[in-house]
Amino acid sequence: MIDDETPVLDNHLHLDPDNHRGIEAVRDFARLGGTHLLIVNKPSWHLGIEAETGEDFRAVFERTIDIVTAANELLEGRAWPVLGVHPGLISRLVDDRGFEPDEARDLMQAGIDIAAEYVESDQALALKSGRPHYDVDEAVWDASNAVMRHAFEHGGELGCAVQLHAEATTEMTEVAAWAEDAGMPAHTVVKHYASGRLEGPTPSVMSDTDRLEVAVERGDPFLMETDYIDDPDRPGAVLGPKTVPRRVNWLLENGHDDAVRNAHVETPELVYGISTTETLEKA
Template sequence: MRDLGTPVLDDHLHLDPRHARGIDAVTDFARSGGTHLLVVNKPSWHLGVEADVGEDFRAVFEETLDVVADASEELRGRAWPVLGVHPGLVSRLVDERGFDADEAAELMCAGLDVAAEYAADGEAVALKSGRPHYDVSEAVWDASNRVLRHALERAAETGVALQLHTEATEDLTDVAAWAEDAGIPPERVVKHYASGECAGVTPSVMCEKDYLEDAVASDAPFLMETDYVDDPERPGAVMGPKTVPRRVNWLLENGHEAAVERAHVESPDAVYGIDTVGTLE
C-alpha cells in the first residue's frame, strides 16, 4: 500500500458488495494511499428497499454497518458509517408511489429517527439528509426542508454531524441558521458534493483540481470526497476510489501540506470528532 505520509480521508462514497465492486473499491483506495473512509448508505431503493414505515430503513443501515466493518479490515486507518435518508426519495414517493408531500416527509423523518438510534449508540459519526438538487413543486420543497430541519434536530440530540445533499450552491447560510436553532454548530454540517467553498457550513469538496485550488486558497475548513457510487452500470461514477489519494499527492507535490492537514486531520476532528492520525496503524 502506498504511504503518502499523511492520513487520507474520502469524506463521502458508497459501497455495494452485493451488486458492485464493494471491498475491491476499498482495496484500490488503500493501494493508492487512502487510509480512511466515510461510507454513506446507498439510497434505500438502490438496495431493493421500498419503505412504508421508518423501521424498513433498518436493513439499509445494517448492510452499511457490515460493509464498513469489512472496509476497516482493508485500511491502514478505518472506515466510519454515515446513515440517513436520501432527499431524492421524496420524488420517488410522490411521483411513483402516490404519497403526498406531507406523507413523504413523515416517512423520511421516521427513517432518520431510526438512523439516529445508531448515532446515539455511537455506531454512526454522522446522519445524512438534504433537499432535492433539481426543480420540484413548492409543496415538495417545503416538505424537504422540514425533513432537513428534523435531521438537524436529530444530529444535535445525538451529538453527531450531518451531511447534506442539496442544490448546487456556495451559500447555505439559511441552513446554518437552522443549525444554530437546532443546537448543532454549523461547522458540523457538511455540504456534500461541494465546489471549493460554501458559506455557512463545511464544504466536502469534489476532487476536481479547480475546486481544490479554490478550497486551498480560501484558508477555510474543508473535506475531500469522490461520491463514488459503486454502481455496476456506471463504473467509476461519480469519481473513482483512487481519486482522493491521487489529489492529495498532487496537493503535496504543489506545496500544500497545510491544506492537506486541514482537510484530512483538522476538519475530520472538528466536524466528526474522528482522529485520523491516532487511528493509523
Template sequence: MEELGTPVLDDHLHLDPEHGRGLDAVRDFARLGGTHLLVVNKPSWLLGVEPDAGADFRPVFETTLDVVERASEILPGRAWPVLGVHPGLVSKLVDERGLSPEEAGDLMRAGLDEAAGFVRDGDALALKSGRPHYDVSEAVWEASNEVMRHAFSLGADLGCAVQLHTEAAEDLTEVAEWAEERGLPSHRVVKHYAGGTLAGPTPSVMSEKDRLETAAESGAPFLMETDFVDDPDRPGAVLGPKTVPRRVRWLLDEGHGEAVERAHVETPQRVYGIDTRATLSR
C-alpha cells in the same frame, strides 16, 4: 502500498459489495495511500427497499454497517458509517407511490429517527439528509426542508454531524442558520459534493483539481470526497476510489501541505470528532 505521510480521508462514498466493486474499491483506495473512509448508505431504492415505516430502512443501514466493518479490516486507518435518508426519496414517494408531500416527509423523518438510533448506540458516526438538487413543487420543497431541519434537531441531540445532499450552491447560510437554531453548530453541517468555497456549512469538496485549488487557497476548513457510487451500471460515477489519494499527492506536490493537514486531520476532528492520526494502526 503507497505512503503519503498523512492520513487520507474520503469524506463521502458508497460501497456495494453485492452489486458493485465493494471491498475491491477499498483495496484500490488503500493501495494508493488512502487511510480512512466515511461510507454513506446507498439510497434505499437502489437496494430494493420500498419503505412504509421507519423500521423498513434498517436493512439499508445494516448493509452499510457490515461493509464498513469489513472495510476497516483492509484500511491502514478505519471506516465509519454515515446513515440517513436520501432526499431524492421524496420524489419516489410522491410521484411513483402517490403519497402527499407531508406523508412522504413523515416517512423520511421516521427513517432518520431509525438512523439516529445507530448513532446513539455508537454504531454510526453521522447522519445524512438534505433536499432535492432538481426542480420540485413548492409543497415538496417545503416538506424536504422540514425533513432536513428534523435531521439538524437529531444531530443536535446526538452531538453528531449531518451531511447534506442539496442543490449546487456557494451560499447555504440560511441552511446553516436553521441548524444553529436547533442547536447544531453550523460547522457540523457538511455539504457533500461542494465546490471550493461555501458560505455556511463545511464544504466536502469534490476532488477535482480546480475545486481543490480554490479550497486549498481559501484557508477555510474543508473535506475531500469522490461520491463514488459503486454502481456497475455507472462504472465511472462519480469519481473513482483512487481519486482522493491521488489528489492528496498532487496537493502535496503543489506545496499545499497545510491544506492537506486541514482537510484530513483538522477538519475531520472539528466536524466529526474523529482523530485520523490516532486511528492509524500501521
C-alpha cells in the same frame, strides 16, 4: 508523496457489497495510500428497499455497517458509517408511489429517527439528509426542508454532524442558521458534492483540481470526497475510489502540505470529533 504518517480521508462515498465492486473499491483506495473512509448508505431503493415504515430503512443501515466492518479489515486507518435518508426519495414516493408530500415527509423523518439510533449507540458517526438538487414544487420543497431540519434536531441532541445532499450553491447560510437553531454548530453541517467555496456549512469538496485549488486558496476548513457511487449501470459516474489519494499526492507535490492537514486531520476533528492521526497510529 503520501507517507506512512499522512491520513487520507474520503469523506463521502457509497459501496455496494452485493451488486458491484464493494470491498474491491476499498482495496483500490488503500493501495494508493488511502487510510480513512466515511461510507454513506446508498439510496434505499438502490438496495431494493421500498420503505413503508421507518423500520424498513434498518436493513439499508445494517448492510452499510457490514461493508464498513469489512473495510476496517483493509484500511491502515478506519472507516465509519454515515446513515440517513437520501432526499431524492421524496420524488420517488410522491411521483411514483402516490404519496402526499406530508406523508413522504413523515416516512423520511421516521427513517432519520432509525438512523439516529445508530449514532446514539456509536454504530454510526453522522447522519445524512438534505433536499432535492433539482426543481420541485413548493409542497415537496417544504416537506424536504422539514426532513432536513428534523435531522438537525437529532444532530443537536446527539452532538453529531449531518451530511447534506442539496442543490449546487456557494451560499447556505440560512440552512446553517436552521442547524444552529437546533443546537448544531454550523461547521458540523457538511455539504457533500461541494465546490471549493461555500458560506455556511463545511464544504466536502469534490476532488477535481479546479475545486481543490479554490479550497486551498481560501484556507477555510474543508473535506475531500469522491461521491463514488459503486453502480454497475454507471461505472464511470462521479469519481473513482483512487481519486482522493491521487489528489492528495498532487497537493503534496505542489507544496500544499497545510491544505492536506486541513482536509484530512484538522477538519475531520473539527466536524466529527475524530482523530485520523490517532486511528492511523493505532492501526
